[in-house]
Amino acid sequence: MTNNYAEKMKTMGLNFFTLAMVLVLWTLIAYWQKSPFFATPYDIVLGFVQMVTVGDVEGYRLWSHMLHSLVRVSAGFAAACLVGIPGGLLLGLYPKIYDRTRILVEPIRFISPIAWIPMAIVLLVGFSRYIFVIWVASFFPIFVSTLWSVRQVNAVYVNVARVAGASRLFIIRKIIFPSILPSVIGGMRISLGISWMCIVAAEMIGGQMVGIGRLILKSAMVTRMDLVVVGMISIGFVGYATNELIIFIEKRIFRWRAAVSIE
Amino acid sequence: MANDKNAGSGKLGTFGYNALALSIFILLWTIVSWISESLFLPTPWTVLKSFLDLCTYGDVEGISLGMHIFKSTLRIFAGFVAACILGIPLGILMGLYPRVYDSTKSVIEPIRFIPPVAWIPLVIVLLVGFSRYAFIIWLGAFFPIFIGTLLSVRSVNPTHIDVPRSFGAKRLYIIRKIVIPSTLPDIFTGMRVGMGIGWDCIMAAEMIGGENEGLGVMILKYAELIRIEDIMVGMIVIGAIGFFINEIFIFVERRVFKWKEAIVIS
Amino acid sequence: MERELIDVDMSMKFDNLSVLEDIKFKVHENEFLVIVGPTGCGKTTLARLLGGLSKPSSGHVTIAGEDVNPKIHNVSFVFQEPSCIPWLTIWDDISMGLEIKGNNPQTAETKARIKEVIKLVGLDGFEEYFPKQISGGMKQRVAIARAYATKPDFLLMDEPFGHLDAQTRYLMQIEIMRIWEREKKTVAYITNNIEEAVYLATRIIVLSKLPARIKAEHSINLPRPRDLTGPDFLRIRAEITEQCEVVG
Numbered sequence A: 001m002t003n004n005y006a007e008k009m010k011t012m013g014l015n016f017f018t019l020a021m022v023l024v025l026w027t028l029i030a031y032w033q034k035s036p037f038f039a040t041p042y043d044i045v046l047g048f049v050q051m052v053t054v055g056d057v058e059g060y061r062l063w064s065h066m067l068h069s070l071v072r073v074s075a076g077f078a079a080a081c082l083v084g085i086p087g088g089l090l091l092g093l094y095p096k097i098y099d100r101t102r103i104l105v106e107p108i109r110f111i112s113p114i115a116w117i118p119m120a121i122v123l124l125v126g127f128s129r130y131i132f133v134i135w136v137a138s139f140f141p142i143f144v145s146t147l148w149s150v151r152q153v154n155a156v157y158v159n160v161a162r163v164a165g166a167s168r169l170f171i172i173r174k175i176i177f178p179s180i181l182p183s184v185i186g187g188m189r190i191s192l193g194i195s196w197m198c199i200v201a202a203e204m205i206g207g208q209m210v211g212i213g214r215l216i217l218k219s220a221m222v223t224r225m226d227l228v229v230v231g232m233i234s235i236g237f238v239g240y241a242t243n244e245l246i247i248f249i250e251k252r253i254f255r256w257r258a259a260v261s262i263e
Numbered sequence B: 001m002a003n004d005k006n007a008g009s010g011k012l013g014t015f016g017y018n019a020l021a022l023s024i025f026i027l028l029w030t031i032v033s034w035i036s037e038s039l040f041l042p043t044p045w046t047v048l049k050s051f052l053d054l055c056t057y058g059d060v061e062g063i064s065l066g067m068h069i070f071k072s073t074l075r076i077f078a079g080f081v082a083a084c085i086l087g088i089p090l091g092i093l094m095g096l097y098p099r100v101y102d103s104t105k106s107v108i109e110p111i112r113f114i115p116p117v118a119w120i121p122l123v124i125v126l127l128v129g130f131s132r133y134a135f136i137i138w139l140g141a142f143f144p145i146f147i148g149t150l151l152s153v154r155s156v157n158p159t160h161i162d163v164p165r166s167f168g169a170k171r172l173y174i175i176r177k178i179v180i181p182s183t184l185p186d187i188f189t190g191m192r193v194g195m196g197i198g199w200d201c202i203m204a205a206e207m208i209g210g211e212n213e214g215l216g217v218m219i220l221k222y223a224e225l226i227r228i229e230d231i232m233v234g235m236i237v238i239g240a241i242g243f244f245i246n247e248i249f250i251f252v253e254r255r256v257f258k259w260k261e262a263i264v265i266s
Numbered sequence C: 001m002e003r004e005l006i007d008v009d010m011s012m013k014f015d016n017l018s019v020l021e022d023i024k025f026k027v028h029e030n031e032f033l034v035i036v037g038p039t040g041c042g043k044t045t046l047a048r049l050l051g052g053l054s055k056p057s058s059g060h061v062t063i064a065g066e067d068v069n070p071k072i073h074n075v076s077f078v079f080q081e082p083s084c085i086p087w088l089t090i091w092d093d094i095s096m097g098l099e100i101k102g103n104n105p106q107t108a109e110t111k112a113r114i115k116e117v118i119k120l121v122g123l124d125g126f127e128e129y130f131p132k133q134i135s136g137g138m139k140q141r142v143a144i145a146r147a148y149a150t151k152p153d154f155l156l157m158d159e160p161f162g163h164l165d166a167q168t169r170y171l172m173q174i175e176i177m178r179i180w181e182r183e184k185k186t187v188a189y190i191t192n193n194i195e196e197a198v199y200l201a202t203r204i205i206v207l208s209k210l211p212a213r214i215k216a217e218h219s220i221n222l223p224r225p226r227d228l229t230g231p232d233f234l235r236i237r238a239e240i241t242e243q244c245e246v247v248g
């Protein structure tokens, strides 16, 4: 197994190498271009320091932007879970209701959540706009994956419990819930990814001056490309961290599963 | 499931109930909007009228709905095709040579986690016109296609590869006969997901990008004028196109992948 | 005794795990050699080496004096795992080997050969089916037909019926014997089932537990078709069973 270790070290080394190459190339191009539109990695570090200590043109610091985005996403996401999971469970248990009213729900699924932003701008104000957009964005993956996984619960398990005289509530609690949990969490992870994309769009288009999306846009307006990249990296980082959090929870909950696929 | 027992009449039943649900919904909507007379809740007929007006007279700037649709789909198409052209071969290549992907992860992975929408301001500054949109779509659609292909190549059943190998097949033959057919369904799924994200991106890019043609900017224009009925028309059109494209994908998947055990679609 | 076709003298290691040690034997032309050994002892590893799918860590596996290589030699392999290609019809799957060996699958000659092997394994009428539409036993027959189609000089079968139920397995053994008697081939057949080994073999090689060494060799000269309950059969079977159970 020493072989394995050497292999790992080699891969890590190569990764560092590629990263370094990209950074060097980037710096060179930036120097060669001498354009205000092209920030060097060094500029970005300075920009990051500025964002942490001083803040952007309006004095909002990086953590404040991040916090606002995070709160908006969390609130919308939580609302989507609150409606989507019980809703999916219910309609999954009574498939007839869903089958007979699909025509009302299904078309909405295909409207891009970002297309709801103008509607949210007209109908809502402030914080609620963002929550609504995130809610719309994350609702469907959660709802649909819950609904379908309930419908696919192995009938054998349910019958075993039923033969043993289990009550309906017991079957839901002990059999249906555990077996749908993996795909519910899968749906949640997809939702979260979409939410991070939508919050950026919503912040760019909606009115408030704080939020990572807004930071990126307003920095671009005054060609502070270093701050644009700082914003992009921050949003990538937050998205990554929340995704890892869900994977961590997933692993914790599903130790009984043979293998947890991470993708 | 529910209508397995009496397939013929059951199917008709489900269809009938759906029609009924839709009618009730429209009726309720009409009544409520009629009673409330609210600016924010136009009647279905107002929406229909807006749709016809948008088709014939165009929007406030005289750009017709057809033009908006055309512009958006053209942009999507360009970016999407570019994403396929780059993502599929690259995914196959990096899947076949896992070393390459494993040693460039430090560059690829961070980019993957930056939402494509976050690139829009940067792209606005650096690119102009059509290329802005194509780039954003490309970025949004690329990763699902690329990663889907890559993971799929890595998970080709090794026995399936050993079969031609045991007869002494050349590498290219194995790629052509085994690797590509086996990854095709996953490539397709990647394309379907990529197309969905592409639509999200084009909406955002058009709203932020500052041109005045495209479905995204059209609904934003009407948001500023508080004309809900026109926003609704735009959203319905967006949903209909999204639905239609998804159906095409499913149709092709069913056709091409007859050999699959079962196709799970959600 | 017929001409020696394959000469094996090698050892195999995976990283630090020694799987095969000092494996040394020969395979003669037209013999039905059965290799038995307990599960996990390295039978598949040995089969892959015989088929040229991997290279030994030391020593050699040669066919007619040359290192075995499927690109040069006409060898065929029947895999332990289900190996039907899901996106190919039975016909296309069976024609794969022929195609790789350079036969145009469209010519009348190739088609005739494919028809012939399909008939040989009793799959007529299923040519246009996909693997998902046929049973497990039929899939194994596809794998055998595919391997047979190229008229290999050396046919390797790695527990081809390991996944089947006892009934089907028995029928397939009869069938494989029928095919072998019709189209004589040099066969190396791998199994962990001793009864199957005695039923099929002209010669049996017994492997020990991991790391595998050759523990014993038996020539089986019973008349065919063999009687599973005959006294000689039972005696040989008991003898080999005993050898397998002695701590290796």
Ligand SMILES: Nc1ncnc2c1ncn2[C@@H]1O[C@H](COP(=O)(O)OP(=O)(O)OP(=O)(O)O)[C@@H](O)[C@H]1O
Pocket (backbone or CB within 6 Å): C014, C017, C019, C037, C038, C039, C040, C041, C042, C043, C044, C045, C046, C080, C192, C210
């Ligand atoms: N590619 C590999 N890398 C590392 N170890 C391997 C590899 N292939 C096989 N082994 C090891 O070699 C040993 C023998 O495996 P092999 O598959 O040859 O057994 P087998 O006799 O065919 O077993 P079975 O009867 O269950 O098919 C096992 O301990 C296995 O873990």
Ligand SMILES: [Mg+2]
Pocket (backbone or CB within 6 Å): C043, C044, C045, C080, C158, C159
């Ligand atoms: Mg084996």
